[in-house]
Amino acid sequence: MMWRKVLAAAVILLAASCLVHAQGTSITNFTVPYTSYLYDFWEKAVPSPQAYLPSRVVRGEDLQVGALNNPNDLFVSEQGEIYIVDTGNNRVVVADRDFKLLREISKFGDGDSFNSPMGVFVTPEGHIYVADTGNGRIVHLKPDGSLNRILPAPQAELEGVLPANFNYRPLKVGVDEHGRIYVIAQDLYEGFISFSADGQFRGFLGAPRVTPSLADYLWSRFATKEQRQRIRAFLPTEYTNFDLDPEGFIYATSHAEDKEEDEGGIAIKIRRINAKGEDLLRRLGFSIPMGDVEFPNRWSTATRRTSSMLVDITVQPYGVYSVLDGNRGRVFTYDNNGNLLYDFGYYGTGHGQVSSPVAIDALDKTMLVLDSKRGGIVVFEPTDYALLIWAALDAYDRGDYYLAEKIWGQLLVLNSNFDVAYTGIGRALLRRDEYAEAMKSFKLGNNRTEYSDAFELYRKELVYEYFPQAFAVFVVVLAAIFTGRRLWAARRARSAVREAAAAGAKRRRFGQKTLESLRFGLYAVIHPFDGFERLKKERKGTPLAAAIILALVVLTFVFARQYTGFIFNRADLSKINLLVEIGSVVLPFLLWTFVNWALTTLMEGKGTLKDVYIASAFALIPVILTVVPLTIVSNFLIQEEGAFYYMLMSAGLGWAVVLLIVGATMVTHEYDFRKTIFTCISTLMGMAFALFLGLLFIALTEQVIMFIRQLLTEAIHRT
Numbered sequence: 001m002m003w004r005k006v007l008a009a010a011v012i013l014l015a016a017s018c019l020v021h022a023q024g025t026s027i028t029n030f031t032v033p034y035t036s037y038l039y040d041f042w043e044k045a046v047p048s049p050q051a052y053l054p055s056r057v058v059r060g061e062d063l064q065v066g067a068l069n070n071p072n073d074l075f076v077s078e079q080g081e082i083y084i085v086d087t088g089n090n091r092v093v094v095a096d097r098d099f100k101l102l103r104e105i106s107k108f109g110d111g112d113s114f115n116s117p118m119g120v121f122v123t124p125e126g127h128i129y130v131a132d133t134g135n136g137r138i139v140h141l142k143p144d145g146s147l148n149r150i151l152p153a154p155q156a157e158l159e160g161v162l163p164a165n166f167n168y169r170p171l172k173v174g175v176d177e178h179g180r181i182y183v184i185a186q187d188l189y190e191g192f193i194s195f196s197a198d199g200q201f202r203g204f205l206g207a208p209r210v211t212p213s214l215a216d217y218l219w220s221r222f223a224t225k226e227q228r229q230r231i232r233a234f235l236p237t238e239y240t241n242f243d244l245d246p247e248g249f250i251y252a253t254s255h256a257e258d259k260e261e262d263e264g265g266i267a268i269k270i271r272r273i274n275a276k277g278e279d280l281l282r283r284l285g286f287s288i289p290m291g292d293v294e295f296p297n298r299w300s301t302a303t304r305r306t307s308s309m310l311v312d313i314t315v316q317p318y319g320v321y322s323v324l325d326g327n328r329g330r331v332f333t334y335d336n337n338g339n340l341l342y343d344f345g346y347y348g349t350g351h352g353q354v355s356s357p358v359a360i361d362a363l364d365k366t367m368l369v370l371d372s373k374r375g376g377i378v379v380f381e382p383t384d385y386a387l388l389i390w391a392a393l394d395a396y397d398r399g400d401y402y403l404a405e406k407i408w409g410q411l412l413v414l415n416s417n418f419d420v421a422y423t424g425i426g427r428a429l430l431r432r433d434e435y436a437e438a439m440k441s442f443k444l445g446n447n448r449t450e451y452s453d454a455f456e457l458y459r460k461e462l463v464y465e466y467f468p469q470a471f472a473v474f475v476v477v478l479a480a481i482f483t484g485r486r487l488w489a490a491r492r493a494r495s496a497v498r499e500a501a502a503a504g505a506k507r508r509r510f511g512q513k514t515l516e517s518l519r520f521g522l523y524a525v526i527h528p529f530d531g532f533e534r535l536k537k538e539r540k541g542t543p544l545a546a547a548i549i550l551a552l553v554v555l556t557f558v559f560a561r562q563y564t565g566f567i568f569n570r571a572d573l574s575k576i577n578l579l580v581e582i583g584s585v586v587l588p589f590l591l592w593t594f595v596n597w598a599l600t601t602l603m604e605g606k607g608t609l610k611d612v613y614i615a616s617a618f619a620l621i622p623v624i625l626t627v628v629p630l631t632i633v634s635n636f637l638i639q640e641e642g643a644f645y646y647m648l649m650s651a652g653l654g655w656a657v658v659l660l661i662v663g664a665t666m667v668t669h670e671y672d673f674r675k676t677i678f679t680c681i682s683t684l685m686g687m688a689f690a691l692f693l694g695l696l697f698i699a700l701t702e703q704v705i706m707f708i709r710q711l712l713t714e715a716i717h718r719t
Helices: 002-022 025-029 214-222 225-230 384-397 401-414 419-431 435-444 448-501 512-526 528-537 543-563 578-601 609-618 621-636 639-669 673-718
Strands: 036-039 045-048 052-059 071-076 082-086 091-095 101-105 119-122 128-132 137-141 147-151 170-175 181-185 192-195 201-205 239-244 250-254 270-273 310-315 321-325 331-334 340-344 357-363 366-371 376-382
Touching: 036 340, 052 340, 071 119, 071 357, 071 366, 082 119, 128 170, 137 170, 170 239, 181 239, 250 310, 321 357, 340 384, 376 384, 384 401, 384 419, 401 419, 419 435, 419 448, 435 448, 448 639, 512 528, 512 543, 512 609, 512 621, 512 639, 528 609, 528 639, 543 578, 543 609, 543 621, 578 609, 578 639, 578 673, 609 639, 621 639, 639 673
Parallel strands: 119 170, 239 310, 310 357
Antiparallel strands: 036 045, 052 376, 071 082, 082 091, 091 101, 119 128, 128 137, 137 147, 170 181, 181 192, 192 201, 239 250, 250 270, 310 321, 321 331, 331 340, 357 366, 366 376
């Protein structure tokens, strides 16, 4: 059986290669003036092979219908017919899959015609729906292009359902499997207009939720009446386009801004809407589907600034969907979980570039992008890389996990940055109950959720296999600890008598006081009022002990950053800088110590700089006591158990904060509660101010150095 699977894998890889070469060698060998990339777990762009390459541009002249004038929509029917909405010429041009003209629809009924149409949709049966924008209507045509019916503007039975002074200008139209009609209208913020199959207005669907920013809210509260009238209303952005999948779900794009958010506070630009208006899009990738994740901001000098402006979307098999970025002319393709599979295209006037992209659709595996400015369709053909991705998705969808694993492996040869491929291999291994190997693949793919699922099964397998042996070892270790403690207690009792007799005659050995100080720190963190008071008045703390504690805190954070379990560790271990890790602990600690001491000297504080330093260091002991064991334990927890991990971690850090407030401030300076809180807040503000001054000094120093360097350079050139 194994040789058959291997042979099948070889056959499909060969078939994929043959498929792409059948498109012509120029597609594989052509070099485009832009790069392709993916985004890794940390949302940084990493290089990727080209998935699609441009093959040709089809203009109106190629279809023998004259130049296209401001075309605005494109649709590929299930029969492979290509519909182009030629807005400026008030017509719909229909071509076959080879771009041969089939017909041109400009007149219908009794000489009626379109007026600036903007959208088109074709049902599986061939019925054509056109958004006749200028005439404010939807035109329903039969498959042969003759008039079936006209759907006028929506009429509501109840007053107030439609916005006041609403001017119906439909932009895009779509029809689901039950005949329900959905329309995007200009200047309408309530979502999609929904019509029944017989054309009756049924209401609105899927209005984006709006969350005004805090600044907008405060400004609206304190602004005058005249100012509030000039403030733009908190209205959701209109949808730009949509497509329907075979199950009737609406995939929609919008020009979302920061005020349109999900629960995570991130702008949502793509939605998958059901009949209830609920967004069911899966966003399980490294970043939410939004086009470019990294981009120049609005103050940048780059030619193309700000985030992607999604203008269209097309749904493909296996839950895959592609969106078109009108800002940079790129096409981003995601799988059904929201993982970015590939992107291609770019803004420009060169070969394979688009200058004003407005619509996208798929003709089998070929991608068509409508360029309004150039008046044509840019045709993109898949490369070997893209065909392998589709072959892997097909194999997994059919349940051939072994074959899918082999294809994903071949993709990793082409692109080692393709984390989705590692996940695909991990899923195939998980299906075969190879949990340990699946965990390795998920880890390479930075897929923490599915790594946790595999680890849960692997952990359960180990428990069932080794539980008797582990329990026996546990009993032996427990008995040894109990016996050892009793023997140690008896030994200490005997040695205590001898030490007490010679206590007055012996000098303390070097380091004994430091060890006693560190031991006393355990008492202080449990009894903060008594402990920190004795720390100050009885000199139980030493500067050396405080330095040791601070060093241990640094090592604790370095240890946690490096060895926290994969599921809970989101740090990029390849970029850990030891100096940065040390500075991230020592610098805030020193700022707290000096600023706290400087302020309290002006507020009748009783603690010296030495007292503040020692007390602040001892207050950090809970960090060591909690972070180190939790770091070890995190390697044995699954994602669902993370609540306990984060709760205990927060408790340990919170414990340290309380000790800084109570021990290092209240007890050390002998303040009451109100003055303690005021001092802590003032200390934090002072730290921020001191940090600002430091950064300002560094910036000014750099400017002075640059100025001196320029003077020296000019003097050298003049001489």
